Amino acid sequence: MQAIFRVFEVLFFSFMALFMLGGVAIIATQFFGVVSLNGSIVLGVENWLAPVTFACATACAVCAFVLNYRPKPQSQEHHYSTED
Numbered sequence: 001m002q003a004i005f006r007v008f009e010v011l012f013f014s015f016m017a018l019f020m021l022g023g024v025a026i027i028a029t030q031f032f033g034v035v036s037l038n039g040s041i042v043l044g045v046e047n048w049l050a051p052v053t054f055a056c057a058t059a060c061a062v063c064a065f066v067l068n069y070r071p072k073p074q075s076q077e078h079h080y081s082t083e084d
Helices: 002-035 041-046 050-067
Strands: none
Touching: 002 041, 002 050, 041 050
C-alpha cells in the first residue's frame, strides 16, 4: 500500500511542476501578445496550451485527494493531554 502512495506522491509533484510551468508559459505568451499588440497570440494560447495545463492541474488535484488518505507515521500523530 505504501508503494501506491509513493507513486501518487511522485505523480503529484510531476503534475504540479507541469501545471505551474504551463501557467507561467500561458502568462508569458499572453504578455508577449499584449506587448506586441497581437491579439491572436493572446487568444491562441488558450486553444493550444490551456487544455494541457488544466488537465495537469486536474490530475494534480486528484493525486492530492488520494494522498489525503495516506496513513500518517506514528511519530507525527498528536497526543493531547489535559495537563498544562
